[in-house]
Amino acid sequence: MYYSSGNYEAFAHPRKPEGVDHKSAYLIGSGLAALTAACYLVRDGQMKGERIHIFEKDPIPGGACDGYQYDIGYVMRGGREMDNHFEVMWDLLRSIPSLETEGASVLDEYYWLNKADPNYSLCRATEKQGQDAHTDGKFAISDQGALEIMKLFFTPDEQLQDKKITDVFDKEVFSSNFWLYWRTMFAFENWHSALEMKLYLKRYIHHIGGLPDFTALRFTRYNQYESIILPMTCYLKDHGVQFFYETKVTDVQFNIEIGRKQASSITVDHKGQVETIDLTENDLLFMTNGGCVESCTVGAQDKAAGFDPTIKPGNGWDLWRRVAAQDPSFGNPDKFCSKPEESNWESATITTLDDTIPQYIEKICKRDPFSGHTVTGGIVTVKDSSWLLSWTLNRQQQFRDQPKNQLCVWVYGLFSDKPGDYVKKSMRDCTGKEICMEWLYHLGVPTDKIEELAEHSANTVPVMMPYIDAFFMPRAIGDRPDVVPKDAVNFAFLGQFAETPRDTIFTTEYSMRTGMVAVYSLLSIDRGVPEVWGSTYDVRCLIDAAVKLRDGRKLTDMELPFVKKLALKEALRKIEGTDLEKFLKKYNAI
Structure with missing residues (x-):
């Protein structure tokens, strides 16, 4: 596997890999990374679909990229922002047919949409019950704070092992608008990894100027499940790929020798029926290790999602622990999943049911939320919220079957353990209705109307995710396994807890990059993996970011x-x- 850039290899079709007709593939999980790996096995690896097997413990694919209507209402656990330099994502989606537009790809419709309806925010933050916080596109950071950021940018990775953000920043950064923008957009906490903070700065240095108003971002038309996952699964099924739902892989065994490591078997549990599948060198195994939405709990309008700090990590973590115990190069899962109090936050999907709440939304976002176009243009952060609440409306309708007189709002709070400002309970202990009440209070709804609107004009479904920020926990080199560990002959790790150079976690691009790297490595595909966008080496981007960070001074x-x-x-x-x-x-x- 090697990296490439430019158009020369971007549009090339690789030759069929030698011996691929005699190989099979087994993928653990059906999140974005695994689906990407399967698509590259089909498109560039030219492996027959019937020789590709995807095992998923849930009844539907997609992992963290969700968006479904349950009997309790619409649910989106999270949201995904994209930029124009997600090189692997666009490389793949140009080949995935649109489900709505004949003859177009997913990339085509995404490109047309964001050209016609570019993203930007008209209100980044509020305070004092729905009043504009007047951040006014300013970072409001001192020269000392800017120097602290610059120092971190140039600090070698080796010096940031197991360090927290509080080890490198102080109030000069933490009291600035920069930190308000940054932590709420990316979901960083003060105690998270200084290394990940540095990697994010380097990866997105070209977007510093777009942080205050989100002009750098692009969004899909619908929720991420319908806009990304469904087209990919349809593409795979059309090529004969085998999906096995409600099927857990509970163990993986390896033959480990000096200079050679081979996955030798997997144990599969399908609704209580357990089977062991022996693997040869020609059986390629792709493992999604860990998982940011493992062990999540879903509440309802009248039920809290709750939180149990003693909760045991779910199947993705449990499997990774079994795997990691067999070789040091397979990573250290406990670095990420042993402190759920430091890796959790809670989200909620609020569906408005009539025209009473939308007027308060429109007052803040300054756009008609029913237009079908950009609404908030990214999150609106409630600056003085005890939960550090943020909320967003992407283009409506967010679901294809969503009634046109309803809106789906996504809300999240970084501090799930703090008492609310109106509902004097922690977010994790609040029912959906109570979370909606807290949100309505910060929208500026008169207090005598709040409970009535939350009860009858909205349906709210909360979701607690104990490990949603697990990948930001302080770590050291080796805590995440390489996508293809040294001496591995037939297996790879996928997803947010696998290591691939320079790119940054908690993005669709990172998941997809691990899938591409894994397939290209194990099949020796004769085409380059697109290099990560090189803005961190572009003096134009560096100077531009330095000036904009200091608000043009x-x-x-x-x-x-x-x-x-x-x-x-x-x-x-x-x-x-x-x-x-x-x-x-x-x-x-x-």
Whole structure:
């Protein structure tokens, strides 16, 4: 496997891998990473679909990329934001047929949609019961805070092993709008990994200027299940890929020798019927280890999702523990799943049932929420919420069968253990109705109307996810296994807890990249995996981000000691009349 960039390999079709007709594939899980791996096995690996087997413990595919209507109402556990430089995602989705537009791909309809209806926010944050917090597109960070961010950006990964964000930042960063934007958009907590914070900064340095208003983001037309997962599963089924639902893989065994590691068997439990499948070198195994939505609990309008801090990790974690016990190169799952109090947050899907609540939404987002176009343009954060509540409406309807007079709102709180500001209970102890009441309070709904609207004008389904932020827990090199560990001959790890260079977790792109890397590695496909977008090495992006982070202030406006100011003045004098001076002026640095 190797990396490539540019158009030369982007549009090439690889030759059929040698011996692929004699190989089979077994995939554990049907989340985005596994579905991606299966699609690449079919498209570029040219493996026959009937030789590809996908085992899924749930009755439907998709993993964390969900969006379903249950008897208790519509449920979206999370949301996914995309950008134009998700290179693997676009490489694959150009080959997945649209379910709605004949002759078009999923990429085509996504591209057309976001061109016609570009994303941007008109209100990033509120306070004081629905009033605009007037962050006004500003980061409001001091020079000292900006220097702390710059220092982290250039700190080697090796120096950030097991460190927390609080080890590298202080109030100069934590009190800024930058941190408000950052933590709520990406769901970082102060005690999370400084290494992941650094990797995010490097990966998305080209989007710093788009953080205040979300102009950098793109969204699908419907929820992620209907817009991404369904087209991929239809593509796979059309090619004969075998899906086995309500089927758990409870164990994987390996033959491990010096210089060679082979998956030798998997134990499969289908509704109580247990079977062991022996694997040869020609049987490729793709394992989704861990899982951010494992062990989640779903509440209802009149039922709290709850939270049990002693909860045992679910099947994805349990299986990874069994696997990791067999070889050190298979990672350290306990680094991620042993402290659910530090890795949880709670979300809720609020469905409005009449026209009473939408007027309060429109007042904040300044758009007609029923237009079918961009509504909030990303999350609206309630700056003074004890739960640090954020909420969003993507394009409506979010579900194809959703009634046109209803809206689906996604709400989440980073601090699920704190008492609310209106409902004096922790979010985790609140019913759906009570979570809706807290949200309505922060929308600015008069207090004498709140309970009535939450009861009769909305249906709210809460979901507690104990491990949703598990991948942000402080870690060290080796805690996540490589996608294809050294000396592995027939197996790979997939998903957010597998290690692939430079890209960052908690994105659709990361999951899909692990799937592509795994297939290209095990089948030696003669085509490059698209390189991660190189903005971190682009001096234009670096200068642009530095200026925008400081809200447009020039280098000459920096708070510097007298001697350093003199040195800066002399340096600028030396570049007068050069291309370097023109460059710095173009990006408003001087």
